[in-house]
Amino acid sequence: MKKLFPLLTFLAVALISMVMAGFAYFATQEATRIKFEATVDDAISRIETRLDLHLTLLKATQAFFAVHNNRVSANEFRAFISALDIEGSFPGLRGIGFLQLVDVGSEALVERRIRDEQGVERQIYPQSDQKWRAPVVFFEPLKPSSDTLLGFDMFSEPIRRQAIEATMRDDTQHATAPMMLGGNSGVEPYPGFIVFSRLKAGTSGEASAAPGVLYAAFQASELFQTALRRLPLLPVHLEIYDGAIEAQNQIFTSATPAVTGVGRIVDIRRLTIAGRQWTLQFEPTTAFSPPSSRAIPVMLGLFGLLLAGAIALVARYKERAYDAAEKLHQTAEHSLVEKDLMLQEMKHRIKNLITRVLAIARQTASHSADVKEFSDSFAARLQAMAASQDMLTRSRWQKADLRELLRIELGQVFGKDLPEGLLSGPQVLLDETATQALGLTFHELATNALKYGEAGNSVDALKVEWRVERAGRNKSLVLNWRESGQADLKEPATTGFGTKLINMNITRELYGSIDRRFLPSGLQVEIKVPLK
CATH class of the missing domain: 3.30.565.10 (Histidine kinase-like ATPase, C-terminal domain)
Structure with a gap:
């Protein structure tokens, strides 16, 4: 028995050391996960804020049309969009346009409007077997290379038609599935999506103009890169999908590669944007630093195997590591609560601010001569x-x-x-x-x-x-x-x-x-x- 005691002592110390190392590794992994979740919360907040700002611009344009009882000329629309400075202040938004809904057979009315207001001869295209036509009448900023976009019937294309029909049904904003944009405007096609918003009927005694739909075209890469590039830079690799995580549903993927291998962290979130549910998959990059080194549990195991007297030291370290992980967990939870409160307060302030801006816009328009x-x-x-x-x-x-x-x-x-x-x-x-x-x-x-x-x-x-x-x-x-x-x-x-x-x-x-x-x-x- 005495001969076996050293072996039994060694096995007991080795077992205790491995158990302690395992606990330390778990605490390290948990602290790393909590820290990365806090980073993801920051990224989500940036993306939501950027999207809310852009979609609010579409609502402001809807209010501009409402003030004019939906009777807006090309010059008025151009002046309004020019004052907003879309290219300088709203990166990722390629422009805002107006579609006029007409029955099949009434295309000549829209063609005449395009000719009179835009100064170009344009036939509605392409041919369509639908009962409605929704050609582009306005699009700003309208660059010389994008003149061909005028007259394009968005109702003839299935993805766009699905979103237009949805916004006509419930009178709310609706986004398309991810698609290639720019092909009809003479520029290099780029991945993105479109958000449609129906014009509401006029409230004055005067009859409102022909029904129509406003839309905003977004370039996905520029939109989300701008949100993520705000300082401080976040050490995350982001992939965004429309619905399920499948290659054909991908909207955006960031350029910075993710960390792979043992201990890979993946955080999946979901957002509903303009009637569509997006899936956001976050992974850390090489710039992400865990709160504690993963080598520490290995070192603990080695010291336990070599020194029997390290049991007390390992136990003490385990206690400290557990306390540190608990404090970090509590701090992270407190930070999440504060961020949620700040986000709710920001949304409330943005809504109040939008209400005031729309009220000032309506009153200013009603007291303005031109x-x-x-x-x-x-x-x-x-x-x-x-x-x-x-x-x-x-x-x-x-x-x-x-x-x-x-x-x-x-x-x-x-x-x-x-x-x-x-x-x-x-x-x-x-x-x-x-x-x-x-x-x-x-x-x-x-x-x-x-x-x-x-x-x-x-x-x-x-x-x-x-x-x-x-x-x-x-x-x-x-x-x-x-x-x-x-x-x-x-x-x-x-x-x-x-x-x-x-x-x-x-x-x-x-x-x-x-x-x-x-x-x-x-x-x-x-x-x-x-x-x-």
Whole structure:
């Protein structure tokens, strides 16, 4: 028995060492998996944000048509798309187009419209045995090499027809299956997909234009590479499939190869985009670094075989490794919860922002004489909203300084160099709602001062002062806007959209009050809003 004791001791230590090494390896694998899942969550968030932004642009175009009761000319459509700067601001989106739905036999109406508005002779093609035709009437940005796209009947092609029929049935956005695009526009074909959105019937008493469908064409490689190239770069290899993971369903695959071999990690997620379910397969690349080395379990096993006294050390290491893995797991879970909350908050803010943009677009269009006036006014108001959003972003959506907000908004109208003494008041920090509402208000006041007041000649004619009033636990911001040097100042007979926008922001958004006084010495505006 004594002779066997060394062997039994060796076998016991070896067995314990292998078990301990196995636990350490499992903890390492689990920590690696959790870390990679967090990286995949970041990649999913980037892709969803990019797709939501592009599909929102299609909704904005739908609203543009609705404002014009679906009667939009080629020049109006071109001016609208040009103002959006699709090529510079929306990589992956090749353009937005309009299809006019007509019965078979009515092709001449569309051909005449293309000739009158686009200046080209085009027959509807190809031949079709369907009862409907859906030829391309508009597509922007329409480059010289893509003129041949005009007149192409998308209803004649099965994949496109399936998506068009779906959007006509339920009046929501629908995407096509992956397909090769560009062949009908004279460019090198590229893999991508199309999203269709039906035009809604007009709401005014006037009869709306012929029914139609808007569509956006996407180049898959450019769209998803742009989302993944945002810093910091993510160490993931991504493959996207339309439905099941099969070669014929592949939409996109990233260029960076995945790590293969023992310990290969695969994370599969699913997204529903415009009525289609996509399958996203993520794998780590060589740039992905596990939270701990895989060589550690092997080293533990070797030390256990050589040194019986290493049992205590291995047990201690196992405990530390287990605690580290547990803390990492808890940290990852907490991070996932925070990311989900941030994503929900971002979606909520984007929806609210879209609602405000669409409302401003409708009101600006109804008070604009032509497309240029609409484009200038709409762009200026969007720039004012963007300035407020930028301040909130820099402060991590906490608080924005009133003085800095005034400097930004007035600087956009009067120039970057504002005279000393123009702004006077204590430091006031504004929340998100107040920042956005007051940003638009200051923009409208400054624009009116530039157009109609003496401030258009000299910004010294303008003074802005504010103070904070306290009543018990309640605080209020009182801001005085004074313009001097105006002769024969009279209260306008009608109320413009800018004035309505100011009133809505102050009274409805901030539950405050505004008092305008048209004095012989100039315009005086007092704004009073509660502070949180």
